[in-house]
Amino acid sequence: MNPLTGYLLVAALLFAIGLAGALTRRNAILVLIGIELMLNAANLNLIAFWRYGPHPEALTGMMFAIFSIAVAAAEAAVGLGLVISIHRHTHTTDLDEMNRMKG
């Protein structure tokens, strides 16, 4: 088996797990954790393709991954800030109860 395939499968698995967590857990922070997992899986995908891709000296994959990490960090910060803010108002982090946007 192609080593790349292995890495890709692992990435897919991590992505699926992260998605499952985002979709099923009640706590808002855990949803964010799931999202971080998904982002990580994507990063793994990028690095794997960089390593086994045709031109690794172009550093494209690596750069992409680094930037992704940076953005993910920023996003986590803002997201968690939001969660804290909501918690301050509603005293809960339960997503099921946050349905004021219900149509």
Add this chain to the structure above:
Amino acid sequence: MQEGQTFHCMFDCGPSAIAQMLWLIPAVPIFASGIIAVLKQPRRKTASTLAIGSLSFSLLLALIAFGHVLSGWTNGQAVRETVNFTWLQFGANNVDLGWVLDPLSAIMLVMVTFVGLLIFIYSTGYMAHDENYTRFFCFLSLFAGAMLGVIIANSILLLFMCWELVGLTSYLLIGFWYLKPSAAAAAKKAFLTTRVGDVFFLLGIVWLFSQTGTLLFYNNGAGSIEANVLTALLSQHAAFGLTAAGAIGLLIFAGAAGKSGQFPLHVWLPDAMEGPTPVSALIHAATMVAAGVYLIARVYPLMQAGALTGGTTAALTVVTWVGAFTAVFAALIAVAQNDIKRILAYSTVSQLGYMMAGLGMGGVAVGMFHLITHAFFKALLFMGAGSVIHGCHEEQDIRRMGGLKSDMLVTFLTYTIGMLALCGFPLFFSGFWSKDGILEAAQHFSVSKVPFYMLVFGALLTAFYMTRQMSYVFFGVNRGAKNAHESPRAMTVPLTILAFFAVVLGLIGTPAWPWFRGFLEGHSVNFAWSGFAEPGLPTLMTASSVVVLLGIVLGLRLYGNNTPRPDESDVLERALPVPWKWLHNRLYMDELYGITVIAFYGWWAQVADWFDRHVWGGAVTAVAWAFGLWAQLNRFLDTNVVDGSFDKSCEELSTGGGLLSRMQSGRVQTYLRLLALAVIALAAILIWSSRA
């Protein structure tokens, strides 16, 4: 000269210049009437000048025409010139119009234009204080034109058209003072009664046209009353043993009876006295009523067709009986009347009866001679009556007049002349000769002698009632409220002229010199005293004179200078109250018509009204109701079906929206799930499509 032979032209065939211009005689007055119609009311002088001028022009042309015919007659040639033209064509038939110039029409033209002109001049004086002066002359002119049209018509259709126009103008003139209800009613009565006669006349025209195929009287042998055509008519038989000719003749006579006031269509004539006196003089004495007599004279060949020599036809017999009966009937009623014009009106009816009887028994010349003389003296009498009314300040009841012979001398003298002419006072007055002509024909009537006795009795009555009238009006003391005065010159001068003719005209019809008959029949006459020596003639003349004198004496004895005062009753009334009452009430003819014809008509009108209201009205209501129902149905549909379905769909839309909005759960994880599912779906599609 035989009947039916036309002008034999030697050099220049075709009608002469005057015959071709004959149409101007009626056309100019009608045209003048049209111009007067658009004039404003204050232009009185213009109106009367136009009317008198146009009629003078017609008189001039009539005199020229008469002169032409006269010259032809003196040369031994009978003149009958026709100018015919086709007006309409439908299929194989033509509707022709045309005019004829022959002795009959020539003499009538002169009479009508002359008497008409005198009456026009009289009217300028009589109607001087009336505010509708202009309208009066417009109608008078129209009447004159129409009457002249009747005279010259060679086509029976043209005659009928002018006949109707004459009836119309009669209506307009009788009802001239239309604001008076009695005048309006009288005009309506006149029109409707003559209409009854006209319906029969029209039937006769249609029948004649359908049988002969032509509307023209004289058309070079092909005219409807010319010999060839008449023999064809004689061979057909209608009902009651009459030939077609006889039946048509009777139908035409019905029309003449309406216009000339024969029994039973006489009821309109006395009421027609509601019109102004010149109207009564012109229309209801001299001209319009004479149109009926003229019509019979014109279609005389038709009436006479099939008669054996010396004998007569059924049609003419009917004419005679009706005429004789009317003569006596009207004379009786005249005895018991108190309105000066009504006495004269009944007198006119009676004299028309004489004319009809004369036509029936003695032929065209006899009847026409009395018509001509009657025109003059009756016009004179009416105008004299008008002068009396004017002088007595619009009083018309003879019981409130009296003693006028000194106050109104000219009127009195001319009236006397007229009265004597009417009575047939022997020798010097035209009425004597014309009436004697009729009596002579009656004596020789083959069917029966009864008309003769009736006519003699009528003469007695005529003398009596005229004397009565004159006694009331001119003799005795003035029982009126105010003093009377003589009328102006415009009124007395025509009186004098007519009086002159009332005397002089007799001379053209004496047995010694029967010029009139000769002229009409187209043979020459010589003056011969031996004319008086005909068997039975002197006896007849004596007898009629005696009758007249008897009547006058009786009248003078009963009335004379001591006519009763207005509050007293008449002498005869006291003597014979019941007959008086009957005669005074006109033998209840109007009442009879009221309960029969008019009541039936009223009932019929009610039936028609009921029908209209309930059947047609019901149908209309039903349609309206159906529409209403339809509208309701539409509204129901609109509200329930259309609106309902719309509302329903809106509801469903709303429900659907409600359902859809449940997708917005407000929960983030639901959205995430949907996103993930969408990604799966998208990926699947992409893979499948790339694999395909």
Add this chain to the structure above:
Amino acid sequence: MSVVFYLIAGLSVAGALAAVLLKNTVHCALAVTVAFAGLALMFLELDAQFAGFAQILIYIGAVAILVVFAILLTRGSDTPTDTVFSKKPIVGLVTAAGIFAIFGWAILHSAQFLPHQTATPSVTVMDIGNALMGRYVLPLEIVALLLTAALIGAVIVAMHEKAGAK
């Protein structure tokens, strides 16, 4: 595939699973830290040293700490008696499974098309530095801006509201 790979992979997956399944949220945060570590090891395995260390620094050093802080700050609302999963977790699981199925199928079916160059790339930090300042300077600046904005935003969002601004 080498054993190392399987070990590291197993570590990562186990950490992820634990992060998703555990009841206690702090335990979840710690588990996800393990997963981050495992990924960093995988980056090192893939000769992406810089990425790996960046991963450790940022994810484990910052993000995980942040998550723990957040958990601790929002404590007191989790009631252990209630279930930690939301209504109908099956849907989420099925969806995730579907995603994995699709991706797995795609990966496996396209194995022959995948590139497999096996030469070890020699990447120095200087190269990365040059790349960052050369080719990728624009994204660098933008990310810097982004980070600034995120910083300010997070501070504002999480700040205690002033009494007048209520």
